Amino acid sequence: MxxxxxxxxxxxxxxxxxxxxxxxxxxxxxxxxxxxxxxxxxxxxxxxxxxxxxxxxxxxxxxxxxxPAPGQSLGRDALRSILEENFETPRLSLAADLPEATLPRSMAQLGLLALLCAEAALPRGGQLALTLAPAGGRVRAEADTLRPDPAHWAPLTGAGPATPPGAAQVQFALLPAAARAAGRALDVNHEGCALTLRF
Structure with a gap:
């Protein structure tokens, strides 16, 4: 990307x-x-x-x-600090399962873009969970009020036509591009009050 x-x-x-x-x-x-x-x-x-x-x-x-520069990596503590500063708020909680070793920066980037997408589906807040490993990752969002906009989510997996996002939704355009660059496929599953995005 x-x-x-x-x-x-x-x-x-x-x-x-x-x-x-x-x-x-x-x-x-x-x-x-x-x-x-x-x-x-x-x-x-x-x-x-x-x-x-x-x-x-x-x-x-x-x-x-x-x-991200080719071969660039990110330490666990640096990534955890970014996560806590941005996704631990009065309306959001985040559980992060990160590897002990450094991660490729491209994989950390995918995790953050996926979290920004999931956050957009939580208009009244909720719980986020992130699992990251060098081989792949997963973001899960849960809330009583979960509203993933199909116009943004369907294009992630090719289930709908891509439409130019607004500035507040630019992560939905960047995530598929970053996934392709990292050789990863995106998978989205939405059931009731939970949404899971794998990459």
């Missing part, structure tokens, strides 16, 4: 990380420099929280939407 759009995504995410890191460092310096009450107000706390959230999303987008 190394194309111009993936390279642009990688570049944007890379270049945005530096100023966000500088803002975070500046907030820490403000907290250390002042006396009582320095840099501890609700305004600065909100800024710090926003910087942390933006940094977490950039890390996710860089891995999910960026261009």
């Amino acid at each position: 190394t194309d111009l759009s993936a390279l642009v995504s990688s570049r944007i995410c890379h270049d945005m990380m530096n100023p966000l890191g500088a803002i975070g460092n500046g907030l820490e310096l403000l907290a250390m420099a002042g006396g009582p009450g320095a840099a501890t107000g609700p305004e600065l706390a909100l800024i710090a929280e926003s910087v942390a959230r933006a940094t977490a999303r950039l890390r996710l987008f860089r891995l999910a939407f960026g261009a």
Whole structure:
């Protein structure tokens, strides 16, 4: 999936990380420099929280939407950190079964794209489960309110015509391309309150 759009995504995410890191460092310096009450107000706390959230999303987008280099791998701790920062929220829970060893970055990318697809089917939140191994993976989504849009899900397995997605659904266009590049087939099973995506 190394194309111009993936390279642009990688570049944007890379270049945005530096100023966000500088803002975070500046907030820490403000907290250390002042006396009582320095840099501890609700305004600065909100800024710090926003910087942390933006940094977490950039890390996710860089891995999910960026261009993986041939042979590039990702450590378990780095991937787990990205997962926890982005898929452990008040409305979502995530159980992740990851290998002890490093994973090919292409397989980690497939897992994140699949999670983003599954998250789109959980409008009111729910439970996500991710299993990743060098040979393949699986994402499972469960919720009382599970709404996978057929217009997005059917094209993943060739069961429906591909339609250009909106910006919020770009993962549905990227996942099949990433799967083809990694030599993996996609399989989707939706039964009641559960949806499983294998790759």
